[in-house]
Amino acid sequence: MPNVFERIAAIGVVPVIAIENPAHAVPLADALLAGGLPIAEITFRTAAAAEVIARMAQERPALLVGAGTVLDRISLDIAIKSGAQFGLAPGFDAEIVDHAADAGFPFVPGIMTPSELSAAMRRGAQAVKFFPAGTIGGPEALKSIAAPFAHLGLKFIPTGGVSPGNLQDWLKVPGVAAVGGTWIAKTEDIRAQAWDKIAANARDAVAAINLHRHARA
Numbered sequence: 183m184p185n186v187f188e189r190i191a192a193i194g195v196v197p198v199i200a201i202e203n204p205a206h207a208v209p210l211a212d213a214l215l216a217g218g219l220p221i222a223e224i225t226f227r228t229a230a231a232a233e234v235i236a237r238m239a240q241e242r243p244a245l246l247v248g249a250g251t252v253l254d255r256i257s258l259d260i261a262i263k264s265g266a267q268f269g270l271a272p273g274f275d276a277e278i279v280d281h282a283a284d285a286g287f288p289f290v291p292g293i294m295t296p297s298e299l300s301a302a303m304r305r306g307a308q309a310v311k312f313f314p315a316g317t318i319g320g321p322e323a324l325k326s327i328a329a330p331f332a333h334l335g336l337k338f339i340p341t342g343g344v345s346p347g348n349l350q351d352w353l354k355v356p357g358v359a360a361v362g363g364t365w366i367a368k369t370e371d372i373r374a375q376a377w378d379k380i381a382a383n384a385r386d387a388v389a390a391i392n393l394h395r396h397a398r399a
């Protein structure tokens with residue numbers, strides 16, 4: 183069984199989700215699964231996050247459920263208790279990274295500078311979220327920042343400003359395991375229960391990943 187980081191890399195795209203209503207958890211999971219995208223990052227930006235994670239984890243075990251926007255130890259504990267299989271944060275916080283490691287919980291901290299990358303690496307991170315990817319300077323910025331660390335095998339998940347239009351450029355950067363973004367399952371589409379639209383977005387994203395991988399094979 184591949185570990186969580188390997189599973190994320192195999193899927194190649196992580197939908198970042200802010201969902202408001204726990205009743206939408208299972209239909210959203212089904213839309214993603216129908217689109218061939220068995221992963222969700224449920225952010226702690228809404229009060230519903232823990233309940234959504236719990237419902238998805240219990241009722242749709244085929245979905246790899248991560249907790250996003252984990253900004254403190256309490257959220258981390260709640261994420262673990264709710265059944266999240268991994269966690270992510272937009273920034274690097276050594277206390278949270280250590281707490282996750284102590285709990286044996288796979289965690290992806292956010293970084294935007296070589297110093298943060300270095301600190302994340304020293305604390306044992308295997309993968310980092312490059313955030314806010316577009317604003318920092320796009321794929322060229324990540325290429326430059328990652329170059330001195332390339333021999334260490336660290337994996338990157340650029341997030342923030344990634345879209346269907348630039349996804350291919352991000353995937354070309356060495357070390358990028360997956361891309362992340364909100365475009366697949368937007369809060370307003372979840373609110374409107376636009377499950378077919380979300381499934382279609384998921385399908386398109388998966389197709390773009392596969393196209394890139396076949397072109398390289």
Ligand SMILES: O=C(O)C(=O)C[C@H](O)[C@H](O)COP(=O)(O)O
Nearest residue numbers: 198251271272341342343363364
């Ligand atoms: O919430 C977090 O923990 C984050 O890391 C932030 C999100 O990943 C970005 O807000 C993505 O935003 P888009 O540019 O709309 O794809």
